[in-house]
Amino acid sequence: MHGIFTIYRKEMEDHFSSIRFLLITALIVMVGVIIASMVGMSMQEELKGMAKPDFIFLLLFTSTGKLFSFVQFIGFFGPLIGIILGFDAINRERSGRTLSKLVAQPIYRDAIINGKFLAGVTMITIVMVSLVLIISGLGIRMIGVVPGAEELWRLLIYLVLSILYISFWLGAAILFSVVFRSTATSALASLAVWIGLSFFIGLGGSLLADAIAPMNQTADMEQAQDSFVKNADVQRAASLLSPATLYGDATSTILDPLRKTPRSFVLMGPMERLSLSRFQNPLPLLQSIVIVAPFMISLIAITFVCFGICYAVFMRQEIRST
Amino acid sequence: MEKEIVIRMEELTKRYGAQTAVNRLNLEVLEGEIFGFLGPNGAGKTTTMLMLLGLTEPTSGMVRVCGYDPARDPLKVKEMIGYLPENVGFYEDMDARQNLRYIARLNRIPDEVSAGRIDRLLEEIDLAKEAGKKVGSYSKGMRQRLGIAEVLIKEPKVLFLDEPTIGLDPDGTNWMLDLIHNLSRERQMTIFFSSHLLEQVQRICDRIGIMIKGKLVAAGPLAELAQRGLGLEAGEAYTLEEIYMKYFKEA
Numbered sequence: 001m002h003g004i005f006t007i008y009r010k011e012m013e014d015h016f017s018s019i020r021f022l023l024i025t026a027l028i029v030m031v032g033v034i035i036a037s038m039v040g041m042s043m044q045e046e047l048k049g050m051a052k053p054d055f056i057f058l059l060l061f062t063s064t065g066k067l068f069s070f071v072q073f074i075g076f077f078g079p080l081i082g083i084i085l086g087f088d089a090i091n092r093e094r095s096g097r098t099l100s101k102l103v104a105q106p107i108y109r110d111a112i113i114n115g116k117f118l119a120g121v122t123m124i125t126i127v128m129v130s131l132v133l134i135i136s137g138l139g140i141r142m143i144g145v146v147p148g149a150e151e152l153w154r155l156l157i158y159l160v161l162s163i164l165y166i167s168f169w170l171g172a173a174i175l176f177s178v179v180f181r182s183t184a185t186s187a188l189a190s191l192a193v194w195i196g197l198s199f200f201i202g203l204g205g206s207l208l209a210d211a212i213a214p215m216n217q218t219a220d221m222e223q224a225q226d227s228f229v230k231n232a233d234v235q236r237a238a239s240l241l242s243p244a245t246l247y248g249d250a251t252s253t254i255l256d257p258l259r260k261t262p263r264s265f266v267l268m269g270p271m272e273r274l275s276l277s278r279f280q281n282p283l284p285l286l287q288s289i290v291i292v293a294p295f296m297i298s299l300i301a302i303t304f305v306c307f308g309i310c311y312a313v314f315m316r317q318e319i320r321s322t
Numbered sequence: 323m324e325k326e327i328v329i330r331m332e333e334l335t336k337r338y339g340a341q342t343a344v345n346r347l348n349l350e351v352l353e354g355e356i357f358g359f360l361g362p363n364g365a366g367k368t369t370t371m372l373m374l375l376g377l378t379e380p381t382s383g384m385v386r387v388c389g390y391d392p393a394r395d396p397l398k399v400k401e402m403i404g405y406l407p408e409n410v411g412f413y414e415d416m417d418a419r420q421n422l423r424y425i426a427r428l429n430r431i432p433d434e435v436s437a438g439r440i441d442r443l444l445e446e447i448d449l450a451k452e453a454g455k456k457v458g459s460y461s462k463g464m465r466q467r468l469g470i471a472e473v474l475i476k477e478p479k480v481l482f483l484d485e486p487t488i489g490l491d492p493d494g495t496n497w498m499l500d501l502i503h504n505l506s507r508e509r510q511m512t513i514f515f516s517s518h519l520l521e522q523v524q525r526i527c528d529r530i531g532i533m534i535k536g537k538l539v540a541a542g543p544l545a546e547l548a549q550r551g552l553g554l555e556a557g558e559a560y561t562l563e564e565i566y567m568k569y570f571k572e573a
Contacts, residue, residue: 006427017415097411101472104375104405105428106397318378320368320407 003107007115008122015085015123024084025127028077029134035070036135039063040142047143054282055257057147058154060139061132062255070135071255074128074162075248079198081127082169083190085120088183089113089174090314095183100319109315113174117307120170121163128162150285157254157292164299165247169194171306178314198244205238243302250295257282325352328480328512329374334383336369343369345536346383351514351529356506358527359516360566366536367516368408371482374514375405388479401429404473408484410465414458418449418468421457422475429476436475443471463494470501481505483515487522499526524562532566534573540565 015021039060053059061070090113093099103109132155140146147155172193176186213230216223239245283291329351336344344366351357361367372378373385376392376399385392392399412421419440426436444450447467452460457468466486473481483502487495503526505511517523523530524544531541540547548560551568 002430003428006424009427010424096414097407097409098413100377100407101405101410101425102428103377104400104403104407105425106400106430107428108397318372320372 003105003111004115004118006107007112008119011116011119012122015119020084021123024081028081028127029131031073032070032131033134033138035067035073036060036138037142038066039069040139042066043143052145055151055154056143056145057136057139057151058255060135060143061155061158062252070131071158071251074131075244075251076198078162078166079169079194079244081124082120082166082171083173083187083194085123086116086170086173086177087187087190088177089116089120090177091181091183091186092177094181094319103319110311113178113307113310113314117167117171117174120174121167124166124170125163128159128166132159153285154254154257154288157289158251161247161250161254161292161296161299164296164303165243168243168299168303168306171303171310175306175310175313178310178317197242201242201245202235202239205235208238209234240298243299246295246298250292250299253283253291254288257285257288325354327351328353328355328388329357329514330384330386331370331374332384334370334373334385335381336366336373336378337381342536344373344380347533347538349531349538349541351512353512354506354510355528356502356513356515356526358523358530359514359533360518360520360523360530361516361533362518362570365533367533368484370533371405371484371514371516375399375403375482401476402478403480403482404476404478405482406469406473406484406486408488410469410472412457412460412465412468415456417456418444418453418460418471421468422472425472426475431476439475439477440471443474447471462489463491466490466494466498470498474505478511480512480514483513485517486515487517487519495522502526520562520566530562532569534570537573539569539573 043056043059043063047053047056063069064072090099093102093112102112136147136155169190173186173190176189176193177183180186180189209231212234213227215231216227218224327350329349331347331349334344334347335342347370359367359370369378373380374387374392376396379393387399388402390398413424416424422440422443423433423436426440427433431439441450444453447470449464449467449471452464457465460468466489470486473483481502486502487498490498499522502513502515506513515527527544529541529543530547532539532547540551542550544562544565547565548554548558551565552560554560
């Protein structure tokens with residue numbers, strides 16, 4: 001434990017003084033504020049003269065305003081925070097020749113990875129919590145609504161989900177930093193996996209679905225329906241491999257209790273309107289949690305898988321200074 | 323007084339695929355000794371050191387450092403030893419004092435204790451004036467001296483120095499050799515140091531091991547090696563270079 005704490009402390013100091021982290025944080029905070037104010041303004045306009053809908057406070061985070069919503073933004077670019085925090089965690093020490101010195105100190109080797117991971121998770125938490133607080137503050141001022149208890153709970157669960165999601169990318173980036181000796185390679189590998197899993201898995205999923213369960217164009221209505229459902233099932237199963245889909249589905253359920261499907265916000269177009277595909281009454285919080293729990297567990301599981309590989313590789317690696 | 327055996331290797335072997343880096347090494351190093359580990363580049367000196375530190379696992383054979391197996395009890399071993407890798411690196415954007423404090427913390431030395439030690443060490447390595455500068459601006463000589471300070475801060479029993487004088491100017495080399503000599507004589511540290519610079523080894527080492535292509539071809543005090551290798555009588559003049567070249571040609 002002592003080793004983890006010492007490394008954690010040093011990593012935190014490094015993060016706070018690193019310029020690239022300050023830059024990305026500044027960028028994200030700026031964009032968050034812009035989104036919040038845009039959404040707030042468009043909501044003021046749209047809601048003029050109307051009865052206030054349920055969970056209006058959560059709409060601050062989920063409605064798209066003129067461009068995209070906050071939830072979409074974090075779904076897209078949140079992983080970048082994780083990648084930036086982790087892609088050079090181990091190989092920077094290797095190229096700086098400090099790693100051989102570090103592993104010769106009386107600490108367990110996994111303390112190095114754990115300390116760095118925990119420091120990264122702390123940074124992610126700080127960024128996410130402050131973002132949500134900024135938007136909430138602006139939102140309260142702009143639309144003049146105070147969040148209710150249930151909305152706060154939902155926001156809290158959303159925060160936990162987001163931190164888990166970004167932490168997965170941090171873990172993946174640390175894994176690449178263990179596997180690859182050069183920081184440029186590990187950064188590019190992380191980005192490639194991020195793009196692949198976030199944007200192209202849907203495409204791959206539909207190709208796979210067409211190959212496994214092609215849609216029947218027959219006159220028989222029942223058969224056609226059947227094949228359509230099968231095709232959709234395969235597509236969905238494939239897309240669940242992507243952490244972006246897991247995260248998107250989970251957040252949409254938790255933040256928008258009126259939504260009928262857990263289809264993600266992330267993959268939906270900016271033209272989506274609030275009134276489409278909604279229930280008359282909101283899903284109760286508990287039911288939302290029941291839907292979200294498997295997604296959450298999957299996110300935790302894939303993070304652990306990432307970590308497991310990371311340990312296995314790092315523990316066996318021979319560390320030379322030359 | 324019988325001296326304790328600090329480092330013991332029996333039939334130690336390390337293979338990388340088909341290549342044997344270290345081949346059935348048998349060696350003992352006694353307490354307070356300066357042991358010079360000689361050999362050309364790529365002879366397996368660093369690999370041997372990594373096995374002694376528990377940083378890589380031996381393929382077969384036995385290692386004991388201070389009575390512990392470095393592969394099984396890495397923390398026990400690492401608490402007692404100090405390791406200066408070849409071309410040691412530092413956290414470039416921290417100053418000397420911060421680098422030293424980080425290493426001290428990793429060794430569970432409380433800041434109150436380490437503060438005094440750091441000041442003393444900085445005096446000793448003559449970096450007290452530059453201690454506030456970032457290590458990124460240090461010269462090779464200063465970095466090597468800082469490396470030694472990092473190793474000494476935990477007050478180890480055994481020092482492993484991998485090519486500690488490589489790339490240093492004559493002045494720095496002399497300083498380093500004197501320091502190693504003093505550490506052994508005044509603080510009774512056991513020092514295991516690898517080098518391929520013969521005069522330096524000859525100057526300070528009590529015993530010498532010559533390693534060529536993964537095999538330890540000779541080990542013992544210099545005079546003994548001279549007698550065995552060159553067939554000289556006691557009192558005849560010799561240099562380590564003659565002995566080394568003799569073994570090198572044979573191997």
